[in-house]
Amino acid sequence: MAFPDRYDVIIVGAGAAGLAAATELARAGISVAIVEARERIGGRIATLRDPALGYPVELGAEFIHGRPAEIWDPLMNAGARVAEVKGDAWCSTDQLAPCDFFDSVHQILGRMDDRAPDLSFADFLEECFPSAQDPDLRELKKYALGYVSGFNAADPKLVGVHWLVKGMRHEQEIEGDRAFRCEHGYQDLIDIFRARLTSASLPIHLKTVVHAIDWRPGDVRISIQRGASEVLRAGKVIVTVPLAVLQARDSEEGAIRFNPHLPDEKYAALDRMEMGKVIRLVLKFRERFWDSICPANVREGGLSDMSFLFSDDEWFPTWWTTMPARQPLITGWAPFACAERLSGRERPFVVKQGLTTLSRLLRVNLPRLEQLFEAAYVHDWQSDPLSRGAYSYGKVGADGAQAALARPIQNTLFFAGEATDTSGSNGTVHGALKSGFRSAREILNHS
Numbered sequence: 001m002a003f004p005d006r007y008d009v010i011i012v013g014a015g016a017a018g019l020a021a022a023t024e025l026a027r028a029g030i031s032v033a034i035v036e037a038r039e040r041i042g043g044r045i046a047t048l049r050d051p052a053l054g055y056p057v058e059l060g061a062e063f064i065h066g067r068p069a070e071i072w073d074p075l076m077n078a079g080a081r082v083a084e085v086k087g088d089a090w091c092s093t094d095q096l097a098p099c100d101f102f103d104s105v106h107q108i109l110g111r112m113d114d115r116a117p118d119l120s121f122a123d124f125l126e127e128c129f130p131s132a133q134d135p136d137l138r139e140l141k142k143y144a145l146g147y148v149s150g151f152n153a154a155d156p157k158l159v160g161v162h163w164l165v166k167g168m169r170h171e172q173e174i175e176g177d178r179a180f181r182c183e184h185g186y187q188d189l190i191d192i193f194r195a196r197l198t199s200a201s202l203p204i205h206l207k208t209v210v211h212a213i214d215w216r217p218g219d220v221r222i223s224i225q226r227g228a229s230e231v232l233r234a235g236k237v238i239v240t241v242p243l244a245v246l247q248a249r250d251s252e253e254g255a256i257r258f259n260p261h262l263p264d265e266k267y268a269a270l271d272r273m274e275m276g277k278v279i280r281l282v283l284k285f286r287e288r289f290w291d292s293i294c295p296a297n298v299r300e301g302g303l304s305d306m307s308f309l310f311s312d313d314e315w316f317p318t319w320w321t322t323m324p325a326r327q328p329l330i331t332g333w334a335p336f337a338c339a340e341r342l343s344g345r346e347r348p349f350v351v352k353q354g355l356t357t358l359s360r361l362l363r364v365n366l367p368r369l370e371q372l373f374e375a376a377y378v379h380d381w382q383s384d385p386l387s388r389g390a391y392s393y394g395k396v397g398a399d400g401a402q403a404a405l406a407r408p409i410q411n412t413l414f415f416a417g418e419a420t421d422t423s424g425s426n427g428t429v430h431g432a433l434k435s436g437f438r439s440a441r442e443i444l445n446h447s
Helices: 016-027 069-077 102-109 121-128 135-152 161-173 187-199 243-247 264-271 336-342 347-362 366-372 401-406 429-445
Strands: 007-012 032-035 047-049 056-058 082-084 088-092 096-098 179-182 209-216 219-226 228-239 257-259 273-275 278-285 306-310 318-320 329-335 373-380 392-394 413-415
Touching: 007 016, 007 219, 016 032, 016 187, 016 429, 047 187, 056 278, 069 187, 069 429, 102 135, 121 135, 121 161, 135 161, 135 329, 135 336, 161 392, 179 187, 209 228, 228 429, 243 264, 243 273, 264 273, 264 401, 273 401, 278 336, 278 347, 329 336, 329 347, 336 347, 347 366, 347 373, 366 373, 401 429, 413 429
Parallel strands: 007 032, 007 228, 088 306, 209 257, 228 413
Antiparallel strands: 047 056, 082 179, 088 096, 209 219, 219 228, 273 392, 278 329, 278 373, 306 318, 318 329
8 A cells, every 4th residue: 555645643553552542633634544563453462363262362461450441431332241350369389279468468568658759669678578587477578579570560679669659549540459351352442443443544554664763843754664665754753662662772673763862851761661571371271170179278169260370480470260251271471580581482492381380380280281281372572572571660760751751742753652651550551542542632732
């Protein structure tokens, strides 16, 4: 498809933020196009639909955190079916038992104060337990570290208390302690936006890699590669690529060069933020073998209603099932240091490590597990040059960094994506959507 001589707005990236911005601008009659380096839309939403499986496999975003209007309104208007995540949480330590640490961990998190000077979560824990000799306190400290690094895919020595508190405050506003899934995965939401853009005849150019953005006020030239090299022109551009892509050096794969360079304010903001690390592994079995596991120390029931499995495993410390749906799938989550150990490894190694870990945590004979194993789905987000990580978080001293990153430059360069959200929704799909709607309003309000 040939490009027009010039657009009003070009959006770089067809993830949630780019799709949200495009629908708002198209509705207002703005001439807009999306360029996307991947061969699909959705960005870090990556839903696989295996016809033989009959159930979506998520390799990116999976859970709807709470009831944010940015997600729920389009889903409900489209008649999509959404189910709340249900089931039991189990812990695998010296024994396999129901988890009982959540209330205590939340009490610890509730002691964080964003009115005090900022410090890392690891330092905060040291202040709370400067010399935890009590083995129970040491165990609780370990759970708290695991919770923060697992949920946020963050390094506890880097992630800031102020950023964590802001996120927790936002979660309380949207019932963020509840989690939901779409019937067909997050692809349900992507399909809704796709239909809106198709209805508006808005072009989405896939497999179109942006190498450079040359700009001056009111005029942008975007150097792209889609077979041959081309240059696109627009009055404005919305950049929605992930944080780590913006942080990449010009010589690194996936990087975008800005000419002239972005203002120092932008680079200072980028330095105060970090990209979380995650590797996801979804394992498919012939049957839900955990249904028949009944730990000897538990009086009633077994793992048939297991939703989450937590441990301190160095490879895959967190697992979850498809509850309340009862599919023979289980997802392994390798955040932060676990992802660093696995990133760049060959797929067979990751799968083998996942099976070995699951065998050990559930006390199931590994040969039996391998006999029941049918398929694996893996994504290494760190080695993906178009994401270079999972999702963003704020380091110590990150106050105001998201706002600085989001701020438009001379009514010409605009920025969206979950890393630019200022409400406390970083790292979420609804945060990305909010940022896209916000960037579209900024353009419409100054046109």
